Amino acid sequence: MEGVVRVDQPEQMNLLGLLIQGFLQQRLQSPKLARKARRLRGAFGLQAGSMAITITFAPQGVVISKGIAPRTRARIAGSMGEMVALVSGGGGIVAAAIAVLEGRVSIRGNPFALLRLLPIMTGKLPRKALPPPATVSP
Numbered sequence: 001m002e003g004v005v006r007v008d009q010p011e012q013m014n015l016l017g018l019l020i021q022g023f024l025q026q027r028l029q030s031p032k033l034a035r036k037a038r039r040l041r042g043a044f045g046l047q048a049g050s051m052a053i054t055i056t057f058a059p060q061g062v063v064i065s066k067g068i069a070p071r072t073r074a075r076i077a078g079s080m081g082e083m084v085a086l087v088s089g090g091g092g093i094v095a096a097a098i099a100v101l102e103g104r105v106s107i108r109g110n111p112f113a114l115l116r117l118l119p120i121m122t123g124k125l126p127r128k129a130l131p132p133p134a135t136v137s138p
Contacts, residue, residue: 004028004061016051016080017064023087024055024062027120037062037120044117045075045109048083074109074117087121096122 005024007013028034040057045068047053054069055062068075078086082104086096096118099105107114 006061006063008063008065013064013066014051014053016046016048017053017066020046020053020055021064024064024120028062033120036116040116040120042073042113043069043071044113045069045072045077046083047075047077048080051080072109073113074107074111076105076107076114078105093118093122 005021005028007017007021010018024037028037037057038059043054043056045052045054047068052066052068054065054067054072056065056069076083078099082099086099086105093115096105100107
C-alpha cells in the first residue's frame, strides 16, 4: 500500500489533509501497518480545530477528502494540539482513552471502528536495523 495515499482535489485541500497524507505515506511504508490499512474499510472523519477531513480506506488505497462525509464509520474531533499529541506521542490506546475520558477529544459513531484505525495512526514503527559497526584492522 506504499505510495497509495492520495488527496482528492489537492489544490483545495486544507493543511490538515496535506499533513495526514504525508504522515500516512510515511507510516504505510511499514509492511505491518500497510497490511492493517489494506484490511480496513470505510470512511473516518477527523476534525482538528476548524479543519476537517475524511479518510477513506478502500482496496485501491487511502483517499483523503476535504470536509467530513455525510456517512462515516466514526468521527474524532479535538484541538490540533491534541491530535498531534495522539499521533506523535505514542501511548496508543491508553493515551487515546484518557483524552476521550477527559473530554479533550470527542468521538462519534462506532468506537470499535476507531480501534482498528488506532494502530495505523499511533502504532510504533519498527526500528530499522543499524548496520554492523565498521571494524578497523591494525
